[in-house]
Amino acid sequence: MKLSRHTKVAAAVAGAASIALLATACSSGGSESGSDGDITLTVTTFGTMGLDDLYAQYEADHPGITIKPTNIDTGGNALTDWQTKQAAGSGLPDVQAVEEGWLSKVMQVSDSFTDLNEYGGAENSADQVSWKNEQATDADGRLIGYGTDIGPEGLCYNGALFEAAGLPSDRESVAALFGGDDATWEKFFEVGKQYTDKTGKAFYDQSGFVWNSMVNQLPEGYYTSDGELNVEGNSELEARWALLAQGAADGLSANQTQWDWGGGKAFIDGSFATFVCPGWMLGNVKGNVEAAGGDATSGWDFADVFPGGAANWGGTFLTVPTTSKHPKEAAELAAFLTSTESQVAAFQAAGAFPSTTTAQADPGVTGESELTEFFNDAPVGQILGSRAEGVVAQYKGPDDSVIQEQVFGPSVQELDSGKADGPTAWDHAIDLLNQLVAQ
Structure with a gap:
């Protein structure tokens, strides 16, 4: 999911309950x-x-x-x-x-x-x-x-906001700005800091979707390919978390509520300039802009680039x-x-x-x-x-969505709100992992 995907305008996220599953077929149907x-x-x-x-x-x-x-x-x-x-x-x-x-x-x-x-x-x-x-x-x-x-991912960005910040706004130049085929998360946050320092505004809506994308494109995410938990002591995850935490500390996150965006208003009032976009998210961007009274003139565009390469x-x-x-x-x-x-x-x-x-x-x-x-x-x-091209979906373990939403979700909010620095928020996530997910 993976943060849960496919969401209507102004939908609220609720954590998935931990309910025992039946191992046998049930007896009654819905038809x-x-x-x-x-x-x-x-x-x-x-x-x-x-x-x-x-x-x-x-x-x-x-x-x-x-x-x-x-x-x-x-x-x-x-x-x-x-x-x-x-x-x-x-x-x-x-x-x-x-x-x-x-x-x-x-x-x-x-x-x-x-x-x-x-x-x-x-x-x-x-x-x-x-x-x-x-x-x-x-x-x-x-x-x-x-x-x-x-869900292959490209980068949604607001060309009008980029142009106002002195950044290139056409799709090809924007792709090159982030590194083209060699785009990295380091470059993404570097450009984001340039934008925020220039405008005083956030670069992306909130850190949760960025984190989700960072995790999803790794060969192995919260689980190894053979089904073992892969969070605690995972140096790749910790390195990406450090980048995310620094981005939040630098003011790159608008600290928006996931799946809300003020009824779409944040998409048209300049609250943020970029948005991570798998294909299914494009309809959400369009729907939010229109729900807030905007249209195609609101400046949103879609570039053939994604930090870190192919991601699903x-x-x-x-x-x-x-x-x-x-x-x-x-x-x-x-x-x-x-x-x-x-x-x-x-x-x-x-x-x-x-x-x-x-x-x-x-x-x-x-x-x-x-x-x-x-x-x-x-x-x-x-x-x-x-x-x-090059996308192969990562193995998702049985509690993958719990880890994304209930383990890292609160820690992401701590980063965005400034209530905790990167190491502290990571430690809080590990504490929740040990409480909520069977080892």
């Missing part, structure tokens, strides 16, 4: 059948996944199928919702969206999800980037989810819990919602960058869209395709 044989399929998603118009299309093409969607504001809250229903043994939908950051937790009870191979899974997922299918395949070879998107933040799967009374129909719906055509539509609606290679190359992704127009005519799809 409904009317006396006339019609079927209602329930779908639970989160944030801005760009699927709403697709529901109506599917219903029109499948008489007798009614889709009853539920959208939860954040991925963290969606995790809590899923855990609660999984533990209770009731209330799960026919199609459940699962965020990459808590997929490992889901995999602990993978036998409570339908093996999509029973419904054409291999054929339906053949065009997914290879590592996406690997993520959703359990130890017994069961495919439990179809990928909707991946997010990516979601559609699964079918075994509690569904209509697993075949649910699997068919999940396949439709993750088809090439649907992924192109979701990208155009929300910026979710496709996880199928065919969709990535489709003119509907590489060409013009509402996002292109909003981001100063930036070739958004082409940039994301470039940023996806």
Whole structure:
């Protein structure tokens, strides 16, 4: 997640509850059948996944199928919702969206999800980037989810604010400013300090998203690739934390509330000038600007560069819990919602960058869209395709989202508020790690 991805404007983050998971399939499902044989399929998603118009299309093409969607504001809250229903043994939908950051937790009870191979899974997922299918395949070879998107990251920046600060504002020059293909976090914070010293304003909205991106692009993050905790004593994490802490001390963070931004106002009032942007976040930027009364003239742009190189933040799967009374129909719906055509539509609606290679190359992704127009005519799809080169999603352990949100979340807030320096905030995070995460 990974901070939880896909979030609506002004959504509030809630920590994921630690609830015991059931290791066996539950007994009751969420789908409904009317006396006339019609079927209602329930779908639970989160944030801005760009699927709403697709529901109506599917219903029109499948008489007798009614889709009853539920959208939860954040991925963290969606995790809590899923855990609660999984533990209770009731209330799960026919199609459940699962965020990459808590997929490992889901995999602990993978036998409570339908093996999509029973419904054409291999054929339906053949065009997914290879590592996406690997993520959703359990130890017994069961495919439990179809990928909707991946989260390659580029850099959103406000060209008008850059120009006012005496920095270059066109995309190519901005990419070069941060080092181009050799961009580093050191250079990012260096430029940020120049901007803040010149303007007296913050460079990025808050440190949490920056930290999340810094962690996600490492070969191994909070867990090693073989599933061992990898936080305490991790010199790479500590070095990046030191950079983040210095950035906060230098005033580069606007100390915004995650997923809030004052109802979007901070995106149009000059509160900050850069924003880390996986594809799905582009729709959030646009939505926040518009919610605050802004538009494409607000100055936001999108550059083909990212500190530290290729990085992936997010990516979601559609699964079918075994509690569904209509697993075949649910699997068919999940396949439709993750088809090439649907992924192109979701990208155009929300910026979710496709996880199928065919969709990535489709003119509907590489060409013009509402996002292109909003981001100063930036070739958004082409940039994301470039940023996806070399991306392989990091292994996420079962408590990855807990570590990101509940362990490091408070310490990030300490940095941004000035309540603690880097070493002190790190020690506080380690204390929380030992309290909240089984060693």
